[in-house]
Amino acid sequence: MREHELSCRLPTFTRRQLFALAAGMGVGQTARALPTAPVAVARCADYEPKRLVETLGRMFDQIGGLERLVAGKTVAVKVNLTGGAHQRLGHTPAELAHWTHPNVIGAVVYWLGRAGARRIRILESIAYSPEPLEEFMIAAGWEPRDIANAAPRVEFENTSYLGMGKEYKLLRVPGQPHIFPGFLLNHSYADCDVFVTLAKLKEHYTAGITLSLKNSFGITPTTIYGEAAGIDEPALIPRGGRSMLHRGHRQPAKPAPPEIDPSSPRDDGYRVPRIVADLAAARPIHLAVIDGITTMTAGEGPWIRPRDGRRTEVVSPRVLIVGTNPVCTDAVGAAVMGFDPAADRGTPPFERCDSTLRLAAAHGIGTYKLDEIEVIGETIDAVRFPFRRVSS
Amino acid sequence: MTSYDWWPMRWPRGWPPEMLQILAGAPINCLISSEPGLSLANYRVLGELPGQLPQDVQLIEGIWPSVKISRTRDSAEAGPTGAPWIDANGWRIQLARARYPNQQLWIDYQPPGELPDLNSLLVAIAEACAFGARWIVTLPEQLAQGLLNHRGEALTLWEQAKKLMRFFQEHSQWCSWPVVAPLGVVSDFSGENEFLATEFLNLASRRNLAYRVILREQLTRERLAGLAALILIDGQAVEAKWSAPSWEFAEKGGLVIAPKLPKGSVPARTYAGHRIARFGRGRVAAPIEPWSDPYILAEQVHWLVGRRNDPVRLWNGELLATHCCRSGDGKTTVVHLIGYSGWRPFQDVTVGVSTRGVEARVWWVDGEAQIQGTRRQLGTEFALPPFRVYCAVECGGSHA
Structure with a gap:
């Protein structure tokens, strides 16, 4: 295990939690405590750059500062730009509905630079195209130079294929995988010291919610895990979504490791959360930032036709959530959305799927139990924005 | 400047002269009919084309504009992008405008035998007009019969068609306005260059990569004004004398994309499947692998030119x-x-x-x-x- 992975997995307890653990654990009890880390929660009225920089700067301080994490390091930043650049929810720009907002990306990049990051690489896998990531952003109406200029040595890469790398890199799932024992990924996810995820606070048609853990679903190259993936070797060019991961109708292109049990359920509500948990174990997340200032309800993108008579709509919870443990951060995110992060299959938001939080916890990544997570800044109650009540 | 005096329509077979009243309120003024002896007051009547074209008119062939539909009407066939495949004529008209700059363009194609959606008649009218041509209005059999029998649905659609034609007639000045485009596409568009060059135009249009068509014999400094980039598609372009204005364009800050780099230029980096070298104040780009797939070429050229330049x-x-x-x-x-x-x-x-x-x-x-x-x-x-x-x-x- 690499050093940075090790440091990510070490549980960090507040004094209060240590007392609670000591009090609750009898002599001889062997229950394994899951890692936990503080999660900062803040209100943020809008995407005004100065306000974002100030708010995120305060939040990073609250979780212990970024210097210890990124100084002198190469930092990979996975953003959430799901779907196509030409898709909008109604007339709403993607960043105000289903994409991480560029000003959030810019503010995070700014603080990473200030904290001494040696190199910052903005990453996303554009499922249907080898399009350079900056071009994809411009197609959406963004100005990527604003992000590039937020810190020294900022780069962009579309990771849905080999990209700028010479070969794909195998990242293995430590311990017992749920579905895949490892993933063959674009070099960017291995050639970094620190992995940051910039997610959106959203529900998800298949996985119930999509926060920082689910954002890792998009690190898989579609040349290997996509509809037009190769068989004996990866395709040269990405063309198509990740139905293979959803439905399991075929195995990824060789030499990516196949599933450990091809007879396991082909139900996407079973598969997707497990694959997400496997990905989060294979490619540990060191910093999770969830953009919940303005977002959408009832699904992860404008293409979603919600079930149960709900409708997709733009909403403004006006909240940012930051943490170093993605399970803890997502647990707080789920609670802010009005869900019980400890919910199991059959309970909102996991009516038709397993809980990614529980599956990631099973990998030992972190705890989803709110009473084991220190929340700093705003309380969950103060910023709670029940998604189901809004769009039901 | 192109004149748009003529608005042609193919007179439906079997329509009596009394049906002329249906044209009232439409700018149609030229009828094409193979029926001998058809004489319609106030209309110029032409026999079958291309025999009797007016002098200032150039006829081009097109295809019925449509989305390729799969068997279930609600979904469309996907192209290599995952996006639906579209049969379109915009690129043909733009190419013809470059070839016949002083001619009025008539684009001609017949409706397919069975038309699943009569509204596509409106698409045919609008597409041609938007790109600066006139489609020879050719009514699908169902519509011609419907109008003959005064069926409500047919009459409603025809009224919309007339309204659309009137709209374009009222805004005919748009047809002569120059296209706003960052890219010049240079080729002779014929012989061994035809496939790659014309498919490039077709697929660039599909990605909304705007271009100005430049015939290589017309390549002059003046024609490159306002462009950010230029692609020389033809195989021997780099050595050919006609390409000289391109290099001046690059020297002054433009981007020239060519089948190979000019002698002496040293590639500084690779991007979007091309090697890129400095050239004066500008750049030249040449493919790492020879161009073969026009879809990929259109995609890569779009990135080389930069979406930032999209109008x-x-x-x-x-x-x-x-x-x-x-x-x-x-x-x-x-x-x-x-x-x-x-x-x-x-x-x-x-x-x-x-x-x-x-x-x-x-x-x-x-x-x-x-x-x-x-x-x-x-x-x-x-x-x-x-x-x-x-x-x-x-x-x-x-x-x-």
Whole structure:
């Protein structure tokens, strides 16, 4: 295990939690405590750059500062730009509905630079195209130079294929995988010291919610895990979504490791959360930032036709959530959305799927139990924005 | 300057002269008929084409504009992008405009035998007009019969068609406005170059990569004014004498994309499948692997030119093509949006235009409105009202 992975997995307890653990654990009890880390929660009225920089700067301080994490390091930043650049929810720009907002990306990049990051690489896998990531952003109406200029040595890469790398890199799932024992990924996810995820606070048609853990679903190259993936070797060019991961109708292109049990359920509500948990174990997340200032309800993108008579709509919870443990951060995110992060299959938001939080916890990544997570800044109650009540 | 005096229609077989009344209110003034002795007052009547074309008219062949539909009507066949495949004629008209700059263009194609959606008649009219030509209005058999029998649905559609023709007649000045495009496409578009060059035009249009067609024998410094980039498609372009203005264009800061790098240029980096070298104040780019797939070429050229240079951006407009023109004085820009799905209204379409003005006049088949746009970093975005078939956005203001 690499050093940075090790440091990510070490549980960090507040004094209060240590007392609670000591009090609750009898002599001889062997229950394994899951890692936990503080999660900062803040209100943020809008995407005004100065306000974002100030708010995120305060939040990073609250979780212990970024210097210890990124100084002198190469930092990979996975953003959430799901779907196509030409898709909008109604007339709403993607960043105000289903994409991480560029000003959030810019503010995070700014603080990473200030904290001494040696190199910052903005990453996303554009499922249907080898399009350079900056071009994809411009197609959406963004100005990527604003992000590039937020810190020294900022780069962009579309990771849905080999990209700028010479070969794909195998990242293995430590311990017992749920579905895949490892993933063959674009070099960017291995050639970094620190992995940051910039997610959106959203529900998800298949996985119930999509926060920082689910954002890792998009690190898989579609040349290997996509509809037009190769068989004996990866395709040269990405063309198509990740139905293979959803439905399991075929195995990824060789030499990516196949599933450990091809007879396991082909139900996407079973598969997707497990694959997400496997990905989060294979490619540990060191910093999770969830953009919940303005977002959408009832699904992860404008293409979603919600079930149960709900409708997709733009909403403004006006909240940012930051943490170093993605399970803890997502647990707080789920609670802010009005869900019980400890919910199991059959309970909102996991009516038709397993809980990614529980599956990631099973990998030992972190705890989803709110009473084991220190929340700093705003309380969950103060910023709670029940998604189901809004769009039901 | 092209004149648009003629508006042709193919007289449906078996229609009696009394049906002439159906043309009242349409700008149609030229009828094409193979029926001997058809004499229709106030109309110029031509026999079968191309025999009797008016002197200032050039006839080009087209295909029925449509989305390739799979067996289930609600879904479309996907192209290599995953996006639906569209048969379109915009590129043919642009190429013909370069070849016959002083001629009026008539594009001719017949409706397919069984037309699943008669609304595509409107698409045919709008597409040709938006790109600066006239489609020889040729009624599908169902519609011709419906009109003959005064069926309500047919009459309604025909009224819409007449309204659309009148609209373009009233805005015929748009046809002569130069296209707003960052890229010049240079080729002779014939012989061994024809496939790659014409398919490039077709597929670049499909990605809304705007271009100016430049015949290689017409390649002069003047024709390159206002362009950001140039692609020399023909195999021997780099050595050929006719390409000389291209290198001057690069020297002065432009990007020239060519089959190979000129002698002496040293590639500094690779990007979008090409090696790129400095050339004076500009750059030259040549493919790492020889060009073969026009789809990939269009994609890579779009990235080399840079989407930042796109005059028009489009959201929720998957089945739309755009064509952007600007008045000679540069004060007015018009964006034509042609919808290839006649049966389905376009909802929630946003168009981004690289101009500073925030006000626009919008026309569609059923109405018009003044709308207010939103200034964004890369231009102004206009949220369009729902429309079918065609929409024009006319906005003022200089290039952003």
